[in-house]
Amino acid sequence: METKPGRKTIGGNWSNESFLTVFMVGVLVVLFGVACAFVPNFYQPKNMINLITNNWFIIILGIGVTFLLITGNFDLSVGGVIAMTGVLSVYFCQGVNVSKNVLANGLGLPYGAAVALALACAVGIGGINAFFIARLKVPSIIITLGTMMLARGIGQVITRGAQRNTSLPDVFGVVGDLSIRGTSIKISVVIMIILVIAAYIFEKMTVSGRRTYLIGANPVAARLSGIKVARHLTFLYLTSALLAGVTGILLASEFKAGVANRATGYEFDALVISLLGGVSIAGGFGSVLGMFVGAVLLSVMTTSATGLLLSPDWQFTLKGIVTFLAILAQRFALDRRKG
Amino acid sequence: MQLTENVLEIRDLVKDFPGVRAVNNVSFDIKRNTIHCLVGENGAGKSTLIKILTGATFRTAGKILLNGEDFWAHSPKEAKQKGISTIFQELNVVDQLTVEENLTLGMEETTFGFLRRTDKINTMVSVMNSLEPSISPRQLVSTLSVAKKQIVEIAKAVATESDIIIMDEPTAAISESEIARLFKIVKGLREKNVTVIYISHRLDEIFELGDYVTVMRDGRHIDTKPVPEIKNRSELIKMMIGKTVFEEYTPKEGECKDAILQVRNLSNHKLKDISFDVHEGEIVGFYGLVGAGKTELARAIYGVDEYEGEILFKGRKLPPSPDKAIEAGIALVPEERRSQGLFTILTIRGNVPVMNMKKISRNGFINSSQEKKATVEYIDTLRIATNSTEKEASKLSGGNQQKVVFAKCLFADADLLMLDEPTRGIDVGAKSEIYGIVRRLSKEGKSIMVFSSELPEIMNICDTIYLLYDGSMKATMRNGCDIDSEKIVHIVTGGD
Numbered sequence: 001m002e003t004k005p006g007r008k009t010i011g012g013n014w015s016n017e018s019f020l021t022v023f024m025v026g027v028l029v030v031l032f033g034v035a036c037a038f039v040p041n042f043y044q045p046k047n048m049i050n051l052i053t054n055n056w057f058i059i060i061l062g063i064g065v066t067f068l069l070i071t072g073n074f075d076l077s078v079g080g081v082i083a084m085t086g087v088l089s090v091y092f093c094q095g096v097n098v099s100k101n102v103l104a105n106g107l108g109l110p111y112g113a114a115v116a117l118a119l120a121c122a123v124g125i126g127g128i129n130a131f132f133i134a135r136l137k138v139p140s141i142i143i144t145l146g147t148m149m150l151a152r153g154i155g156q157v158i159t160r161g162a163q164r165n166t167s168l169p170d171v172f173g174v175v176g177d178l179s180i181r182g183t184s185i186k187i188s189v190v191i192m193i194i195l196v197i198a199a200y201i202f203e204k205m206t207v208s209g210r211r212t213y214l215i216g217a218n219p220v221a222a223r224l225s226g227i228k229v230a231r232h233l234t235f236l237y238l239t240s241a242l243l244a245g246v247t248g249i250l251l252a253s254e255f256k257a258g259v260a261n262r263a264t265g266y267e268f269d270a271l272v273i274s275l276l277g278g279v280s281i282a283g284g285f286g287s288v289l290g291m292f293v294g295a296v297l298l299s300v301m302t303t304s305a306t307g308l309l310l311s312p313d314w315q316f317t318l319k320g321i322v323t324f325l326a327i328l329a330q331r332f333a334l335d336r337r338k339g
Numbered sequence: 340m341q342l343t344e345n346v347l348e349i350r351d352l353v354k355d356f357p358g359v360r361a362v363n364n365v366s367f368d369i370k371r372n373t374i375h376c377l378v379g380e381n382g383a384g385k386s387t388l389i390k391i392l393t394g395a396t397f398r399t400a401g402k403i404l405l406n407g408e409d410f411w412a413h414s415p416k417e418a419k420q421k422g423i424s425t426i427f428q429e430l431n432v433v434d435q436l437t438v439e440e441n442l443t444l445g446m447e448e449t450t451f452g453f454l455r456r457t458d459k460i461n462t463m464v465s466v467m468n469s470l471e472p473s474i475s476p477r478q479l480v481s482t483l484s485v486a487k488k489q490i491v492e493i494a495k496a497v498a499t500e501s502d503i504i505i506m507d508e509p510t511a512a513i514s515e516s517e518i519a520r521l522f523k524i525v526k527g528l529r530e531k532n533v534t535v536i537y538i539s540h541r542l543d544e545i546f547e548l549g550d551y552v553t554v555m556r557d558g559r560h561i562d563t564k565p566v567p568e569i570k571n572r573s574e575l576i577k578m579m580i581g582k583t584v585f586e587e588y589t590p591k592e593g594e595c596k597d598a599i600l601q602v603r604n605l606s607n608h609k610l611k612d613i614s615f616d617v618h619e620g621e622i623v624g625f626y627g628l629v630g631a632g633k634t635e636l637a638r639a640i641y642g643v644d645e646y647e648g649e650i651l652f653k654g655r656k657l658p659p660s661p662d663k664a665i666e667a668g669i670a671l672v673p674e675e676r677r678s679q680g681l682f683t684i685l686t687i688r689g690n691v692p693v694m695n696m697k698k699i700s701r702n703g704f705i706n707s708s709q710e711k712k713a714t715v716e717y718i719d720t721l722r723i724a725t726n727s728t729e730k731e732a733s734k735l736s737g738g739n740q741q742k743v744v745f746a747k748c749l750f751a752d753a754d755l756l757m758l759d760e761p762t763r764g765i766d767v768g769a770k771s772e773i774y775g776i777v778r779r780l781s782k783e784g785k786s787i788m789v790f791s792s793e794l795p796e797i798m799n800i801c802d803t804i805y806l807l808y809d810g811s812m813k814a815t816m817r818n819g820c821d822i823d824s825e826k827i828v829h830i831v832t833g834g835d
Contacts, residue, residue: 206703207696214693217682224643224673224680225693225747226665284684 020278020330021290027329028297035304042304051299053185056192057082057247057263059295061270062277063199064240066291069274071216071233072283073140077129078244078270080151081122082263085248087155087164089118090258095167103159104166111171119245125151126241127234134233148267155260165257176254188250195243199288212236216283265316272319273298275326298322343407346371346502346534347392352401354387357736359766361387363558365401369503369551374525374535376545376566379555379579382793385538388555389505392536393425394418406502424496425505432488434481439464441480442495459498467494470524486517490524497531504528505536510544511630522548540628542572542832554578576828580794588799588818596620599786600755602640605648609635611811612648617755622777622787624801624818626794627831632810633790634674637757640664641671652755665694670753672744674760674790676737680744683733687725688714690732690743694751717746721776738769745776756780759790774800794824806830 036043061078068075092114094106109117125147132143158164178187203209211232214222223229252258277294279286301322306312347369354362362384369375379385390396392403394412403410405421412418415425432441442463449455464476471490480488489509496504506525510518525548528535537548545552546566554561554575561578569575600617609632617623625633639646642659650657652667661671673679682690691714692699699710714728721742725735732743741761748756758777762770777800781787791797797804798818806814806827813830816822 205705205707207700207705208703210689210696210705213685213689214682217684217689218678220679221673221682222693224641224661224671226662226751227693228662284682 020285021287021293023329024276024278024290024293024297028293028300031297031300031304035300039304039307042307047303049185051296051303053189055295055299056186056189057251058266058269058273059292060192060195060243060247061240061266062273062291062295063195063288064236064243065267065270066274066277066279066286066288067199067203067212067236068140068233068240069271069279069281070212070283070286071236072219073133073233073236074144074271075129075237075240076141076144076267076271077125077147077151078240078247079263079266079268080148080153080155081125081241081244082248082251082266083155083260084125084151085118085122085245086252086262087158087258087260088121089114089249089252090164090168090172091158092117093168093172094164098167101166103162103164106164106167111169115249118249119242121154122241122245122248123238124241126238129241130234130237133237134230144267152260155258155262159258159260161260163257163259165255168256173253173256176250176252176256186254188254191246191250196288196292203288208232208235213284216280216285218284268319269298272323272326275323275330278330280330281327294326342371344371345369345404346406347410348402348404348407349388350402350404352388352391352403353399354384354391354396355399357766359764361558362391362398365555365558365560367553367560367563369534369536372529372532372534373550374529374537374548376537376539376549376552377555378539378542378545378552378575379561380792380794382557383555383579384558385555386507387558389425389507389536389538392418392423392503392505419499419501422500422502423505424499424501424503426489426492426496426507426509428508428511430485430488430492432480432491434479436480437476438467438474438478438480438483438491439476441491442467442476442498463494463498466498467491470494470497470527471520484513484517486513486521489513489521493524493528497528497533501533503534503536505538507538508540508629509537510539510541518544540832542575542834545575546572556581572829572832572834573825576825576832580824580828588801599653600640600788601649601651603649603651605636605639605646605650607635607639607644607646609810610639610646611809613812615805615812615815617786617788619754619786620781620784621803622781622789622801624797624804625788625790625807626797626804626827627792627807629792630809631792631807631831633792633807634759635810636807637671637674637759637788637790641669641757665751665753668752668754670694670748670751670756672741672748672756672758672761674763676741676744676763680747681732681740683740684731686729686731687718687723687735687743688728691717691746691750694747698750698752713750717750721746721749722772736766736769738765738772741765741769741773745773749780753785755786755788757788757790760792761789762791762793762796770796794827798822798824808833 041047065075065078091106092109093111094104096108097105099105128147129144132138133140175187179185180190211227214227215229215232219229251262273294274286274291275281276297277286277290277292279290302315302318305314305318345368350366352362352365365388377385387396391398394414394417410421412421433444439460443460467474467476470493471487474483474487474490480491493504509521513521525535539545549566551563552566552569553563556579596619598616599619603614605613613636625636627633635644638644640650642657642661642664645659652669657664657667677683688710692710699706699713711728718725718728723739723742725739732740735743762773777787789797789801801818804816804818805812808831
C-alpha cells in the first residue's frame with residue numbers, strides 16, 4: 001500500500017507532524033554544529049548533558065501544555081501552579097508556633113501529607129480551568145491567565161510576597177537533592193525522562209491519546225463521533241496542573257524554600273518549546289518528542305547566545321524572537337508542502 | 340445612455356467543478372424593470388449562476404452582458420459597484436449599529452478621520468423612508484425584525500443605484516404578514532428602475548410576484564416564460580423535475596419487521612409535533628426543502644439538540660448525547676462533510692475507527708495492526724480511491740471523503756444509520772456507489788434514514804418517504820411505481 005515519497009513536495013508522503021519534527025531536528029543539528037564551532041567550551045560533554053538536565057522542569061510542564069495545545073487550548077497557569085504548590089508544600093510542612101516570625105510557622109503536617117495536600121490544590125486549579133474551558137466553553141487563554149494570577153496570588157499571600165524557608169523538617173529537602181549515584185544527574189531529571197516516555201506511550205498507543213488529536217483536528221466532528229470532548233479536556237487540564245504541581249514540589253524541595261516568584265515565565269517557556277517542536281497553534285498535530293526536541297533547541301539557542309555575545313539580560317528578548325521564528329518556520333514548512 | 344431592453348443577457352454560460360458541470364450552456368435574458376423568478380430543485384445550478392453574477396465564483400466559459408456591456412465581477416464588491424446587489428439569506432447587516440450607520444456602512448466619508456454627514460446619507464435615509472416609513476434611521480438594527488432588516492438592505496441597494504437586486508429565498512425566515520409587506524416593496528422596485536432576480540422554493544410566491552420565470556434543471560436552462568403564460572403550479576413543477584424516471588428503485592420484498600425507532604410528538608425550536616416509526620431493514624426518506632427541518636430532526640434523534648416528546652430506540656428512551664446514541668447503535672453521517680464529519684488533517688487510518696475505538700483497542704491501548712487491517716478492509720469494501728491508509732483525508736476528492744465518513748459510521752456497527760444529505764456535492768459515479776452501499780446495508784438488516792433535499796435520491800433508494808415542510812410532517816408515502824413526484828413537489832413547496 002505504501003508509495004514512494006513524492007518528488008514535488010518536500011517530505012512527500014509524511015504526515016505534517018513527522019515532517020515538522022524532522023524539520024526541527026534538522027534545525028537543531030545545524031544550530032548545534034554552529035554552536036560547537038563558535039561557542040567556547042560548547043562541545044564539552046558536561047555542557048551537552050546540561051542542555052537537557054537544566055531544563056527538566058520546563059519539559060515536564062511542556063508535556064501538559066503540548067497535549068492541550070494539540071486540542072487547540074492553552075494552559076498559561078502552569079508557572080503559577082508551580083509557585084503555589086511549592087509554597088503550600090512548605091507551609092503545610094513547617095512546624096506549628098515555632099517562632100514569632102509568621103513566615104516560619106506552618107501547619108506541621110508530615111511531609112507526605114503536605115505534598116499530597118499541595119498536589120490536591122494544584123489539581124484544584126486544573127479543575128477551575130476545566131470547569132470554565134470544557135464546561136462553559138470560555139476561551140482557554142483568558143481562563144488560564146486568570147488561574148495563573150490566582151495560583152501565584154495564593155503563593156504571595158502565604159509568603160507575604162517573599163518566601164518561606166525556615167523550620168522545615170530535614171525530609172523536605174531529600175527528593176530535590178537526590179541524584180543518581182556517581183553522577184550529578186538529579187532524581188528530578190529521571191522523573192522527567194520517565195514522564196516523557198509515559199507521555200510518548202500515551203500519545204502514540206492509547207485511545208485517550210488519539211482523542212486528543214481528534215478533538216484538536218475537528219471538535220465538532222469529534223463530538224458527533226461520540227467523543228466526550230468536555231470530559232477529555234477536563235482530564236488534560238487536571239493532568240497538566242498535576243504535572244505543574246509535581247514540578248513545584250520538586251523545585252521547593254531542591255531549594256528547601258517556597259518562593260512566591262518561582263517559575264515566573266515558565267508557562268511561556270513551555271509554550272515556546274512546544275511551538276519549536278512543531279506543535280500547531282491551530283491544534284490537531286504535534287508530539288511530545290517534538291516538544292523535547294524544541295526544549296533542546298531553545299536550550300542550545302539561549303546557551304550559545306549567552307556564551308557567545310549576549311548578556312543574560314537578553315534572554316527574554318531572545319525567547320520572544322525565537323517564538324516568532326518558530327511560528328514562521330511552521331508556516332514556511334507547511335506552505336511548501338502544499339505544492 | 341440608451342438603455343437596452345434587457346438589463347442582463349446570459350450567453351452559453353458554463354461552470355465546471357471537479358467532476359461536475361454545475362452550469363451547462365445556460366442562455367437567457369432578463370428584461371429591464373421586471374421581477375424575474377428563478378426556480379429549480381437543489382443542485383439545478385441556480386446558486387452557482389447567482390454566485391457567478393455576484394463575483395463569488397468565476398465562470399468556466401460564456402458571456403454575460405449587463406446593460407449591453409460585457410460584465411465580469413471578480414468579487415462581490417466589484418459586482419455591487421457595477422450594479423448587481425444581492426440580499427442573501429444570511430443578512431449582511433450589523434446588529435449593533437443603527438439603521439443609518441448600516442446604510443452607509445463601507446462608504447462612510449470622513450474628514451480627518453471623523454464621520455461627515457453627506458448628501459449620500461440623506462439620499463439613503465429618504466429612500467429608506469419611501470420604502471418603509473416605520474423604520475427610524477436612529478433605531479438599532481438588532482431591534483428590527485428579519486423582514487425589516489431585509490428592507491434596510493433593499494434600501495441600501497436601491498440608493499446605491501443598483502440595476503439588479505438578487506433576492507435569495509427572502510421569505511424563508513419571515514412571517515406571513517411581513518411577507519405581504521415585503522412583496523409590496525419588491526413590486527414597487529420596478530418603478531424605481533430596479534430589476535429583481537427572485538429565488539424561491541415556494542412556488543406560490545412566483546405566481547404572486549413574478550413577471551417572468553426561468554426554470555433550471557441539472558445545470559441546464561429549461562425555459563424562460565412570462566408568468567401569466569403558466570397555467571398552474573403543476574405545469575411549473577413538471578418543468579422543474581422533468582421526465583425523471585425512477586427505474587432504479589425496486590420495492591422491498593416481504594413485510595417490514597419490528598419498529599426499531601419510534602418517534603412520538605417530537606417538537607423543538609424548529610420541529611412541530613413529528614411522529615413516525617422506522618422498521619428493521621427499512622430505508623426511510625425525509626424529503627423537504629432547505630429549512631424544512633430535516634437536519635434538525637436528525638440532530639434531535641442523535642441527541643445533539645434539545646427536544647420535547649418521546650424518542651424510543653429499540654424500545655428504550657435515548658439519553659441526549661451523541662456518544663450515548665452511538666453506544667445504543669445509531670450513527671450519523673452529518674450534513675457538512677468537512678466541518679462535521681471528517682478530520683481533514685488526519686489520515687484515512689486516523690478517521691475510520693473513530694466512532695468505535697473499542698474494536699481496535701484493548702484496555703485503552705490501540706492495536707495498530709488491527710487498526711490498519713480494519714482501515715484497509717473499509718478502503719476495499721467502499722472502494723475509496725487511495726494508494727495508502729496514510730493519506731490525509733483533505734487530499735481526497737469529495738466523493739472519497741464522503742466514503743471515509745461512511746466508513747467511520749459503518750465501523751460503529753450501528754443498527755440505524757442516519758444520512759444527512761449523503762451525496763451533496765459529489766460526482767455522479769460516487770453517488771451511485773453510495774446508493775449501492777445503502778441498499779446493501781438495508782439488505783443486511785440495517786435501518787437507514789435518508790435526509791435529503793434531492794428528490795431523485797429519495798425516490799431512488801427509499802422504501803417509505805416522509806415529506807417535511809416548515810418543521811411539520813405533511814405526508815407519508817410508500818415508494819413504488821405509482822408514486823407521484825409532482826404531488827411530492829407540490830406538498831414540499833407549501834401546497835395543500
